[in-house]
Amino acid sequence: MAFTHVGHLITLAMRNLRLIPAGTFPSSEEYADYLDVFNVMRRQLSAKRYLTAAVADSLAIGAGVSSRTIGAAGQLVTERPIKITAAILRDTSSNDYRFPKIGNKLEYDSISNKTQTGKPCAIYYHSNYPLGVIYFDRVTDTAYTLLLESQKQMGDYADENTTLVDPPEAHEPLMYQLCIRIADQNSAALLTPTIAAKAAEGLRDLRRLRATETIEAINLPSGLTESLSYLGEVE
Numbered sequence: 001m002a003f004t005h006v007g008h009l010i011t012l013a014m015r016n017l018r019l020i021p022a023g024t025f026p027s028s029e030e031y032a033d034y035l036d037v038f039n040v041m042r043r044q045l046s047a048k049r050y051l052t053a054a055v056a057d058s059l060a061i062g063a064g065v066s067s068r069t070i071g072a073a074g075q076l077v078t079e080r081p082i083k084i085t086a087a088i089l090r091d092t093s094s095n096d097y098r099f100p101k102i103g104n105k106l107e108y109d110s111i112s113n114k115t116q117t118g119k120p121c122a123i124y125y126h127s128n129y130p131l132g133v134i135y136f137d138r139v140t141d142t143a144y145t146l147l148l149e150s151q152k153q154m155g156d157y158a159d160e161n162t163t164l165v166d167p168p169e170a171h172e173p174l175m176y177q178l179c180i181r182i183a184d185q186n187s188a189a190l191l192t193p194t195i196a197a198k199a200a201e202g203l204r205d206l207r208r209l210r211a212t213e214t215i216e217a218i219n220l221p222s223g224l225t226e227s228l229s230y231l232g233e234v235e
Contacts, residue, residue, distance in 0.1 A: 003171040007160030010034045013178040017190045031160040037181050038174075039156040042166075045177070050206040051170060052082060052151035059146045061089075066114060066139045071131040080132045081150035084125045088147040091119075096147075099123045108135045117141050169209060173202025 003009060010031060014020045026034070045051040059076045061068065071080035087099045099122060108124035120136035134146075154166075166174060176199040183191040 003164055003168070005161050006035065006038065006157045006164055007031055009164070009171065009175045009178060010038065010160060013175050013182055016175075016179055016195060017183055017186070019182070019186065019190070026160075034178070034182060035157060035160055037185070038178055041177055041181055042154050042156075042174070045174075045206070046154045047082065049082065049151065049210060050203065051154055051166065051174075052210075053154055054085075055079070055081075055150055055152050057146075057148045057150065059148065061140055061144045061146045063140050063142045064117075065136075067133055067135045069131040069133055074131045076134070076146075079152050080127070080130065081125070081148070081152055082127060084123075084134075084148055084150045086149040087123050089120060089123075090145040090147060092143060105133075105135070108137075111137055115139060119144075170206060173199075173206050176202050 007026075011020075011025055013034070014026055014030070015022055020026060042051060046053075055078075057076075057078050059068075059070075059078065068075045070076040070078060072078075074080070084102045087102060089097045089099065091097075097119065099120075101122075103122060103124035105124060105126040108126075114137075116137075117139045118141050120138045120140060122137040124135040124137075126133045126135070164171065176195060179195050180191065180199050183195075
């Protein structure tokens with residue numbers, strides 16, 4: 001079976017659990033029930049960053065601000081990021097200034113003087129709910145455009161006929177994770193050791209895929225960098 005619609009994942013999960021025979025399909029009630037399970041499962045996997053949507057935003061920042069809320073009802077209107085992975089400040093002359101790192105709320109709180117005006121040199125993010133908060137180390141001296149790259153919550157599927165938007169390499173891990181949850185709602189006896197093992201393996205695969213996308217540069221002390229270069233570990 002080709003994975004085209006979310007209903008295909010639900011069908012295959014139920015067949016693997018022997019809840020429906022091969023060649024048959026779930027009822028409309030089963031599709032609806034297990035679609036809810038699937039959507040909640042994806043939200044959980046998204047929150048744990050096994051599965052997130054990489055999104056780029058271009059947001060207007062006015063003069064005289066040191067923080068902005070971000071979310072559907074925030075000062076910056078877009079879906080609330082789970083994590084901001086990169087940020088660039090663009091001035092009115094189209095000069096870009098990339099923030100070297102994304103700090104957190106604790107780092108922002110440690111700034112003693114938060115009223116200094118100028119071009120922000122550091123950015124901090126607090127992923128509060130329902131609105132996240134972006135902080136700057138300085139009060140903006142003029143208007144800027146904030147370019148963000150972030151990881152966001154995966155959206156829900158509307159029905160079983162909705163086209164899958166998850167990457168193909170995630171289809172099998174998602175199907176086996178769904179098996180775990182469907183079995184939990186029916187009978188633990190449905191869950192075979194093979195399905196449990198494949199579900200665990202699928203999570204490890206998703207974790208490895210996510211790790212390769214989020215590797216960040218490490219600033220090593222100069223002496224250590226020179227030693228590693230001599231050993232052929234750093235170029």
